[in-house]
Amino acid sequence: MKLFMLGIDGLPRWMWQQFAASGVMPHSAKLLQTGTLMPMKSSLPEVSSAAWASIVTGENSGGHNVFGFTDLMDGSYTLGFTSSRTFRAKPFWAREGAGPSLIMNVPQTYPAQPLDGMLVSGFVALDLKRAVYPSEQLSWLQSINYAVDADMSLIEKGKQRFVDELRRVMTARCQALHHHWDRQSWQNIMFVFTGTDRLNHYLWEDFEDSSSPFHQTFLDYYHEVDRQIGYVLDRLDDQTTLCAVSDHGFASQRLSVNVNCLLAEAGLLRLRASDRPSYIDMLPETKAFAMDPGRIYLHRQGRYPSGLVNADESEALLQELTALFLTAKVNGQPVAAEVLRGKDVYSGPFAHRAPDLIVMPAKDVALSGRMNLSALIEPTAINGKHTYEESSFFVRGRNLGEIPEEMKVENVLDVIMPAHQQQLRKAA
Amino acid sequence: MTEQSCHNANHTCWSCPAVEFKGHVDFRACGQAAFRKAAQGQLVVECKRRPEIGYFDPMSITYESCPEWKKTDTGYLLQGMRVLILGMDGYLGWPLALKLAKLGCKVYGIDNMLRRKLVAERGAQSVTPIQSMEDRIAAAKEHLGVQIDFREIDLLDRKALFAYIEEVQPESIVQFAEIPSAPYSMADVEKAVNTIQNNVVGTLGLLFGVRDHAPDASIIKLGTMGEYGSPLTGRPLFEGLFPGDAVLQYQGQEWSLGGELTPRDPVSFYHVSKVQGTFSVYEACKYWWLRSYDVMQGVIYGNYSEELQAHSDLNTRFDIDEWWGTVVNRFVAQAVIGMPLTIYGSGNQLRGYITLRDAMQCISRLIAAPPEPGQYDVVNQVTDVFSVMQIAKMVASIGREFGLEVEVQRIENPRVEAEEHPYEVIHEKLSDRFGFASESGFADEVRHLFRVLTQPENRQRIIEMRDTLFPKTKWSGEHGKLEVLETWKPAA
Numbered sequence: 005m006k007l008f009m010l011g012i013d014g015l016p017r018w019m020w021q022q023f024a025a026s027g028v029m030p031h032s033a034k035l036l037q038t039g040t041l042m043p044m045k046s047s048l049p050e051v052s053s054a055a056w057a058s059i060v061t062g063e064n065s066g067g068h069n070v071f072g073f074t075d076l077m078d079g080s081y082t083l084g085f086t087s088s089r090t091f092r093a094k095p096f097w098a099r100e101g102a103g104p105s106l107i108m109n110v111p112q113t114y115p116a117q118p119l120d121g122m123l124v125s126g127f128v129a130l131d132l133k134r135a136v137y138p139s140e141q142l143s144w145l146q147s148i149n150y151a152v153d154a155d156m157s158l159i160e161k162g163k164q165r166f167v168d169e170l171r172r173v174m175t176a177r178c179q180a181l182h183h184h185w186d187r188q189s190w191q192n193i194m195f196v197f198t199g200t201d202r203l204n205h206y207l208w209e210d211f212e213d214s215s216s217p218f219h220q221t222f223l224d225y226y227h228e229v230d231r232q233i234g235y236v237l238d239r240l241d242d243q244t245t246l247c248a249v250s251d252h253g254f255a256s257q258r259l260s261v262n263v264n265c266l267l268a269e270a271g272l273l274r275l276r277a278s279d280r281p282s283y284i285d286m287l288p289e290t291k292a293f294a295m296d297p298g299r300i301y302l303h304r305q306g307r308y309p310s311g312l313v314n315a316d317e318s319e320a321l322l323q324e325l326t327a328l329f330l331t332a333k334v335n336g337q338p339v340a341a342e343v344l345r346g347k348d349v350y351s352g353p354f355a356h357r358a359p360d361l362i363v364m365p366a367k368d369v370a371l372s373g374r375m376n377l378s379a380l381i382e383p384t385a386i387n388g389k390h391t392y393e394e395s396s397f398f399v400r401g402r403n404l405g406e407i408p409e410e411m412k413v414e415n416v417l418d419v420i421m422p423a424h425q426q427q428l429r430k431a432a
Numbered sequence: 433m434t435e436q437s438c439h440n441a442n443h444t445c446w447s448c449p450a451v452e453f454k455g456h457v458d459f460r461a462c463g464q465a466a467f468r469k470a471a472q473g474q475l476v477v478e479c480k481r482r483p484e485i486g487y488f489d490p491m492s493i494t495y496e497s498c499p500e501w502k503k504t505d506t507g508y509l510l511q512g513m514r515v516l517i518l519g520m521d522g523y524l525g526w527p528l529a530l531k532l533a534k535l536g537c538k539v540y541g542i543d544n545m546l547r548r549k550l551v552a553e554r555g556a557q558s559v560t561p562i563q564s565m566e567d568r569i570a571a572a573k574e575h576l577g578v579q580i581d582f583r584e585i586d587l588l589d590r591k592a593l594f595a596y597i598e599e600v601q602p603e604s605i606v607q608f609a610e611i612p613s614a615p616y617s618m619a620d621v622e623k624a625v626n627t628i629q630n631n632v633v634g635t636l637g638l639l640f641g642v643r644d645h646a647p648d649a650s651i652i653k654l655g656t657m658g659e660y661g662s663p664l665t666g667r668p669l670f671e672g673l674f675p676g677d678a679v680l681q682y683q684g685q686e687w688s689l690g691g692e693l694t695p696r697d698p699v700s701f702y703h704v705s706k707v708q709g710t711f712s713v714y715e716a717c718k719y720w721w722l723r724s725y726d727v728m729q730g731v732i733y734g735n736y737s738e739e740l741q742a743h744s745d746l747n748t749r750f751d752i753d754e755w756w757g758t759v760v761n762r763f764v765a766q767a768v769i770g771m772p773l774t775i776y777g778s779g780n781q782l783r784g785y786i787t788l789r790d791a792m793q794c795i796s797r798l799i800a801a802p803p804e805p806g807q808y809d810v811v812n813q814v815t816d817v818f819s820v821m822q823i824a825k826m827v828a829s830i831g832r833e834f835g836l837e838v839e840v841q842r843i844e845n846p847r848v849e850a851e852e853h854p855y856e857v858i859h860e861k862l863s864d865r866f867g868f869a870s871e872s873g874f875a876d877e878v879r880h881l882f883r884v885l886t887q888p889e890n891r892q893r894i895i896e897m898r899d900t901l902f903p904k905t906k907w908s909g910e911h912g913k914l915e916v917l918e919t920w921k922p923a924a
Contacts, residue, residue, distance in 0.1 A: 051459070073459040074474075074489070080497070083489035085457075085476060090486070128487070130455040130476060156458060205460075260460065280446065282491035296459050372460060375491075386460055 005189075005244045006103065007096075007420060010236065011059075011110065011196030012229065013052060014204045016253040017043040017396040023230070028223050031234035039246070039400025043393065044411040046252035048349050048362050049297050050390040052127070052201065053086055055251035055413045056111045060194070061093040062417035062425055067352030068093035070112060071359060073128065074295055078357075080309065081284035083295075085128055088117050092354060096192070096417055097121065099424070103191025106184055109152075109177060110196050111251075122184055126196055127153045144183070150176045154199060159206050159385055163218050166206060167225060170199040178232045185239070195236070197229055204254045208388025212256060245401030247420045251413065253394030257387050258368040261334050263294035265380040270328055281375040288312050292325055294373035297390075298340075298363030300325060322360060329363050334381060338366040364392060438496075439867030440507045440801035445490035447723075447804045449603035449648045450500060450510060451477045454487060504535055506793065507800040507867055515799060516602035516649075517541040518587060518638070519609030520580075521548070521565055524654070524732070524791065526748045528606065530739035531792050532799070533578035540600045542593070543609065544586035546630075547749070547756070550616070556753035556900040559765060559890050560735065563745050571745035587634035590641065597645040604799045605642060606652045609634060610709070614658070614700035615846075615905040616755045624701045631705035632712070639716040650802035651713060651724040652795060657784045657814060657857070659707050659728060661697025666854035670694050671861050672710075672726060672810020699849055700907070710810075717808035724807075725798045729791060730784030730814035730857075733760030734877040735884060737789050748788075753900035760785065760823055760874075764881040765894045766901055767831040767838045772919050774902060777845030779821035782855035784814030787872040797866040812859040815870050827878060828922045834882045842917040848907040 012020075021041065024033040047054035047065060049072065057063075057070040065071045069092040077084045084090070091112055097105035098119055105121035107113065114129035116137035124145065125135035129152040136142045154173045159166040174197065181195050203225050204211075210218035233248075240246060267273035272291040275281050286293060288310040290303045302318055303311040313321060322345070329340040346358040365371045370389040372382060397411050397419075405422030408415050418425045445451045458473035477490040481500050495501035495508040502511050515532050519525045520541025533539045543565070551557060563571060569580050581600075585592045587609040597605075610631040611617070617627040635653070642649055660669045670678075676690035693714065696707045716722045735750050751757045752765035763773045786794075794813050803809055818826075828838035845851065862868035884890060903914060 073457070076492075077485065077488075081492055082485070082497075083492040084485060085487040085489075087486050128457055128476070130487070157456075278442070278491075280444070280491045282444070282489055284444075284492050284494055284497065370460060384460065386458075 005191060005193065005241075007192045007245045007247070008236070008240055009192070009194040009420075010233070010246070010248040011056070011194065012200055012248065012250050012396065013111075013196060013198040014201030014252060014254050014390065015250040015396050016391070016394045017041060017250075018394055019254070020396050023223075023226055028226050029230035029233070031230045031237060035233065035237055035248070036398065039398055040407065042397045042407060042411045044249065044395045044397035044413060046390070046392050046395050047413055048344065048392065049299060049364075050252040050392040051297060052251050052390075053112045055395070056196070057091055057093070058413040059249055059251065059416045060095040060097075060110060062096075062414055062428075063093045063352055064350055064414045066350030066355030066358055069354040069357065071357070072296055072299055075357070076283060076295075076308070081282070081286065083283055086112065087128075088113050088115055088125070096421065096424075097194070104188065105192040105194070106190045108181055108184075108195045109198060110194055111198070121190065124150075124180065125152065127198060129153070141184070145180060148176050148179055150180055154202055156202060163207060163210070164221065167203065167221050170202055170225065171228065174199050174228070174232070178235070182235070197232070199225070200229060204388040205386045206388070208254065208256055245404070245420050246399070247401075247416065248396065248398040249416060250396040253391035254388050255391045256368055257370045257389035259334060259337060260370045260372055260382040260384050260386065261339050262372050262374050262377065262380055262382055263298055263300070263363060264373055264375060265377050266328065266332055266339070267292055267294060268377050269380075272325070275375065275377065281377065283375060285375065286310070291321055292360075295359070296373045298365060298371035299359035299373065300361035300363060302360045318360075325361055337369065339369055339371070340364060341366045365389070438503070438507065439797070439865065441494060441496040443495050443508070443801055445477060445479065445488075445493045445498070446475065447802050448490075448495070448498075448510065449513075449650055449802055450481045451479055451490055452648060453805065454478050502536070504800070506535065506796045509535060509537070509800045510603060511536060513537045513604060513799070514600060514602045515539055515604045515606065516597065516600055517606045517608060519543055519607075520582060521545055522608055522612075523749050523751065524788070525606075525608045526568065527737045527740055527788060527792055528608075528795055529580055530572060530576060530578070530746060531737060531796055533572065533580055534576055534739055535796065537799075539578070540581045540596075540602065542583050542585040542587070542596060545584060546611070550611075551751060551753070551756050554753055554755055554900055556751065556756065556897045557893060558747075558749035559752055559885060559893050560744075560747040560750045561893075562747050562749050567745060571743055575743040575746060576739060587638065588630065590637045593638065594641040594645055597641050602646050602649045604650045604652065604802065605638070605646070606654075606795065606799070607635060607638060608654050610654065610705070611702070613755045614702045615903065617702035617705070618700050618907050619755075619905045627702050628705050631702075632708045635709040636712050639712060639722065642722055643716065643720045647720065647722065648805070650799070651722060652798050653709060653713050653724055653726045655706050655710055655726045655728045655810075656703060657728050657730050657812065658699050658703040659696050659710060660694065661699055662782065662850055662853045662855055663695070663697065664850060664853055666856065668856040668858050669812065670858050671812045672728060699847070714808050717806055721806040723803040723805055724809075725803060726808065726810045727795065727798065728810060728812045730786045730812075731758050731760070732786055732788055732791055733758055734787040734789060734872065734881060736787070736872065736877060736880045737792055752894065753897060754903045754905065757901075759820060760827070760878065761881065762901060763824060763827040764831075764878060764885055767827055767836050768882070768885045768891055769894050769898060770837070771898065771901060772839040772841035773824045773827060775820050775824055775840060775842045776847060776903070777842070778851040779824065779842060780819050780852050781849060782817055782819050782853065784812065784857045784859070785816045785818055785874070786814055787874075787877045789872045789877070790815055790868075790870050793871060794862050794866070794868050797862070797868055801866055809861075811861045811866075812857055813862060814857050814859045816874060817855060817857055818874075825922050826874060829924070830875060830878045830882060832924060833879070834886055837921065839919055839921050841919040843903070844915040844917060846903050846906045846914055
């Protein structure tokens, strides 16, 4: 095998080191001694769909067309969910000469597209039947009750029930990995643990509070992840490049702020009356709107059916919006840490579809872009949020490329398959 | 095209039956949960007609902005919407099939042809001759250029029904397949049981079939204003559910009644079956996220629709006998053959009425604007409230335009009902939310009936069943002829 890429969704670099050192993740402790662990920067914004797309293509969102989990379909107000169909750059396993690949649970790969090998899509994938390629592998996965993802609604039944579900899903997923690993010789395997991200979202407060009854539950889950990592490590030989990455870091979340409410309060977003408002309810006088988590789009003439913002007024509007977010406070707490310009962040053939601004949230704040404007502060059981900084990048192997000083998700392929990446760049 | 026709322009894919619910996602937690439509977060759907657009937010496409919905005179309508009419051979089912087919729907229907049999057993017949279903469908193709698919299936034959639902994949289902007669249900135990069995068990079975084979279809369930009864307190007959600000006061305390089902007080075992149907549908919407409009229809009359006029082979059935006819239709028939119009008791009983033509418009509009998943709603499908006495006088007056001397006769009331009562019907939803505007008034519709029924061949058919027009069925279970109380000729 040439490459094993292990994904651990939402595992911060510092926490991995901490758990390795403290004995929560003993296999990781051994692993980390055999290669290089670096903090890595996520995508902008720091959402899993965009970040994983960057990791597997070597492009930023302007190159692969995934800017978030949602996007408006061109020339309309239809809020579509990004998928393998809207994902426009080739992942490494689909490139010429990639060889047989086993790809399991990588977000943003649904519905499963044909490849040389086998693929089981990751989140968002609501129908297992369309998440599996080739389809003849479906029945075996069904026979072990394979689930694309844990049913997150179980959090309503309590944290223990939720964690039990995460464990059930992980057990089946790992069983599937080894079953298919054994079936044939693979050139590439990519496997992503996603339960870690779900755990962090709902039990971060328990991780931070060592007196919480679920503190140990949190640690035990990571211990189990580590045990599974151990099984993988036992099967790898020295010839295989091993890359272990996470797509973003994690931190506490105490406030979820709906950015569209801020825009509406400032008179920049206006909706017609609707029981279930969505983007199609925006009135023409709307100047700007947000999509999850903090993507800001000017309501531009020509880009949106009833948009009226023209090029002449856009710069002043961007400045007004930047000032608005940087000065906004909710419950006395700043909302934004930084506001970035889309044109400074993205490059590539889809950069014209990028948001105009990216609002980076302040400490303890998460941002959302819902069109339901009923609550500026959204009630939620989520207490952990993604961070742009401090995702994990670990690599060991031969013929590696140079690791940039400021490692980003789109640099992963540059490091683990430098020759191939250089060829692609030359061809481009 | 009027503004009224755009009433559903801003409805979204969430209520479109061509959309399949795929799950619910909370992107803030990268979490997904399938098959829980009630869950919080972002709904995720897929369009069965446009799968190429992938998963999307159903609230972000309106009918107006969707290429699958086309503007028609009854609002935006899903192109080629597959509508399954249960009871397609009936008085309402057949004209609805023609209307929907002309509007561009793909119409499918079932019927067990029971109505024809029961009317014949009574010694009655449709005044306007009707063709076999095979010939009706051929006539629809010939004269209207529409294709209608029909299977002779009994609603109670669940195996056949479910297979047909599975095959058709209807986007709307109209439940007309019920035995629609109060006096029939009161005649004897067999008929009462037959009514309950067909209507109650049939509807219940249907709901399971929809749940399992076409869960996104809207169910248009025909109820009746008779479910409410006529409360002596004068409490308005709200549209099935109490309005949001309704309050119950009792012993110094107050409770909100908003959204609760209003009381039902059925007036025959037939009406009992309709009430049971209402509860079954209401519960199915709650348990299984089915969606339904329950139509509390007033007493229907007339036989005019644009499509029915195309050719006599397209006639819908027109019954006038005690069991299967309705009051206005029977009065016109009685007037045509010189038989006194029979009024039960005082004749001051107030009821809601609607013409066949208006009822077809209402049902079409309901089909065009389906409820959201899990939504149960009720409309009172009524345009006018009249007393029976008023109707008799109006029919007599119009009859004179046709040279008929019409008498009115009060007879002993065979029913157990209040003869003097207040009656305030709330009927706002169809006009306010569905763009309904009446196209036919009482006088014009009755004139049309006189024109049709005074045709010699039709008049002859009425004469042949004269004996079936005078009521015989007593709610009390007693037998014997009903006493005539008085007969007179209304003043011009």
